[in-house]
Amino acid sequence: MESLKLLAPLAWRNIWRTPRRTVITLIVVSVGMSSILLFAAFLEAWAASSRDRTLTLLTGSAQIHAEGFLDDPTVKRMFDEPSGALADALQDSGISGWAPRLIVPAILQSEYRTMPITLVGVSPAHERAVSVLPGNVVDGNYLQDPADPGIVIGRKLLDHLKTRRGKRVILLAQAADGSLAERSFTISGAFAGDSAIEEQFVFVGLQVAQGMLGTGERLSEIALRVEDPEALGPIVERLRHAAPGLDIRPWKELSPLAAAVDETMGLMIYIWLWVMFVLIAFGIVNTQLMAVFERVREFGLMQALGMKPRAILGLVTLESGILVGLGVLIGMAAAVVAINSVTDGIDISFFAEGAAMVGAGTMLFPEIDPARIVQLSFVVWALGVGVALWPARKAAKSSPMEAMKHVS
Amino acid sequence: MCPERAGTRNRIARGQPEGALRERSPLVSCRGLIKTYVQGAIEVPALRGVDLDLARGDFATLAGPSGSGKTTLLNMIGGLDRPSAGDVVLDGRNLATLGKAELAELRLHRIGFVFQSYNLIPVLSALENVEFILRLQGIAPRERRQRALEALADVGLEGLEGRRPAHLSGGQQQRVAVARALVGRPAIVLADEPTANLDTRNAEELIELMAALNARLGTTFLMGTHDARVIARAQRHIELTDGRISSDETRPAG
Structure with missing residues (x-):
């Protein structure tokens, strides 16, 4: 403590x-630090967007299908409404909601155009517990109940079909008996989602779809929502145990891209951290080496006066610690200000298709966990001080007599 | 701290002249001191067998032509360099047996240095430069401040305590260096060409100052110098020629 009192004012x-060299070093460290944090926030936002898109639009945390449905999603691959052990397992307290669906490929025809789509029969009350789409209706209303005679279509599909809310469309699909089922619907609402979902999916009441396709009360899919990511694995295992004949998968298996983004995000942050750190390290080592070489005589003097080599090492290390620490703090502050200035989200709709390809939505909401800020900042600070040990050791190892001969 | 040293400190603290209490054993004893520098394939002998004793309270000069080994001998006695052969015993401790950290500790408590080019720490004020030694010695803040102020007053620098070296003249900087060398109450002050960078007036003032401090505190001074004024003021004059002591004369105090 006493030596810190001696060294700290001297180091400062x-x-x-x-000052000029110090300011340049501070800029290098702070820009590097803030870029690491901003990159981390952007990646977190991207991963969150990708995860949310998967979890909240349609996929949910996990899904139950009949065997083979994911490879051949037709009306032939269905399963009975949950009962017995499966119904009990779906009552698990970790499952916040589950939605039964009937899903088949279909054709939708307006007065002007015909488009291939995926028909989803839903139970609106159940659907609201799993998906945000029922709340994303931007024109008209969502379905009221499983027997609702209306149809809800995405905005983009509405445009492609050149039709609008209140108009009628014809839905064609293969029925359970192999015949062609056909029914006319009045468009009751248009929803907003991401563009792929808006173009691909249309929603009708579950009972209406079952009646139209003659499937009885059978289902193609149950999507379920689990809030705690840690609980998902055990819940899926319990469901599999309860319904061994069904294909039950967590979202990471259903949406491998979103899972890959989620899992590689941390790695990418650390790759970027190392890239930036190498640049920062050059700045720190260069600055400290110059500072040491300029003061060789002074270090010799200090040793001649009785300062121990260990204290010289401590002095130079402390200088590095303060310098890098200041840079890290400035970088942290700049990053926090920058992140807080975009809490309303960054609209990346100008490359929406590109964003969708990498699993993200059109809005990113950068945010960063304070604990992560502290963790990344500490890593950069510790590494910065670590590389500065080299010049510090050089200073400490100089012989006082040789150092005193040095002309600065 | 050894009892002898504590006793010395107490005597100084009481302001008693130390001469009467001076011990008979030499403070510094050099025996068979040889130093050879190797520059590539060439060996350059700097000291060729020096035997020298310095008593407590000596006010001695070390003179000789350039290359005669003055600075080398001062460095050996100060523990800044190690001899190729021979021993330096300072205050009963053979420097050859001490590691880097132990040598630093010895220099801190037993040796004061005054260099030709002042060598103050530029980011510290005059007072802080003097306090630096006491901080290293672990002296409590209040005593540290008091002793540093007294040391600066002893060298006539009252009122300039807050100035950094860049804002002091050469003479003032060298006075700060003398205050720094003495504030830790060392057994010996080693000064290498202390007046070389000073004008006549400042040089004479510095010589008188060191002589007065030697008389008052009893601190041993060994000064490597070419300056005839310093040599004339010394009680003992040692002449080095080609790495050997060619003369060693003691004069009555004047």
Whole structure:
């Protein structure tokens, strides 16, 4: 503690001996630090967007299908409404909601155009517990109940079909008996989602779809929502145990891209951290080596006066610690200000298709966990001080007599 | 801290002249001191067998032509360099047996240095430069401040305590260096060409100052110098020629 009282004021003054060099180093460290944090926030936002798109639009946390449905999603691959052990397992307290669906490929025809789509029969009350789409209706209303005679279509599909809310469309699909089922619907609402979902999916009441396709009360899919990511694995296992004949998969298996983004995000942050750190390290080592070489005589003097080599090492290390620490703090502050200035989200709709390809939505909401800020900042600070040990050791190892001969 | 040293400190603290209490054993004893520098394939002998004793309270000069080994001998006695052969015993401790950290500790408590080019720490004020030694010695803040102020007053620098070296003249900087060398109450002050960078007036003032401090505190001074004024003021004059002591004369105190 006493040696810190001796070294700290000395280190602080030494840092400001060459203000220009110190300011340049601070800029290098702070820009590097803030870029690491901003990159982390952007990646977190991207991963969150990708995860949310998967979890909240349609996929949910996990899904139950009949065997083979995912490879051949037709009306022939269905299963009975949950009962017995499966119904009990779906009552698990970790499952916040589950939605039964009937899903088949179909054709939708307006007065002007015909488009291939995926028909989803839903139970609106159940659907609201799993998906945000019922709340994303931007024109008209969502379905009221499983027997609702209306149809809800995405905005983009509405445009493609050149039709609008209140108009009638014809739905064609293969029925359970192999015949062609056909029914006319009045468009009751248009929803907003991401563009792929808006173009691909149309929603009708579950009972209406079952009646139209003659499937009885059978289902193609149950999507379920689990709030705690840690609980998902055990819940899926319990469901599999309860319904061994069904294909039950968590979202990471259903949406491998979103899972890959989620899993590689941390790695990418650390790759970027190392890239930036190498640049920062050059700045720190260069600055500290110059500072040491300029003061070789002074270090010799200090040793001649009785300062131990360990204290010289401590002095130079402390200078690095303060310098890098200041840079890290400035970088942190800049990053926090920048992240807080875009809490309303960054609209990346100008490359929406590109964003969708990498699993993200059109809005990113950068945010960063304070614990992560502290963690990344500490890593950069510790690494910065670590590389500065080299010049510090050089200073400490100099012989006082040789150092005193040195002409600065 | 050894009892002898504590006793010395107490005597100084009481302001008693130390001469009467001076011990008979030499403070510094050099035996068979040889130093050879190797520059590539060439060996350059700097000291060729020096035997020298310095008593407590000596006010001695070390003179000789350039290359005669003055600075080398001062460095050996100060524990800044190690001899190729021979021993330096300072205050009963053979420097050859001490590691880097132990040598630093010895220099801190037993040796004061005054260099030709002042060598103050530029980011510290005059007072802080003097306090630096006491901080390293672990002296409590209040005593540290008091002793540093007294040391600066002893060298006539009252009122300039807050100035950094860049804002002091050469003479003033060298006075700060003398205050720094003495504030830790060392057994010996080693000064290498202390007046070389000073004008006549400042040089004479510095010589008188060191002589007065030697008389008052009893601190041993060994000064490597070419300056005839310093040599004339010394009680003992040692002449080095080609790495050997060619003369060693003691004069009555004047």
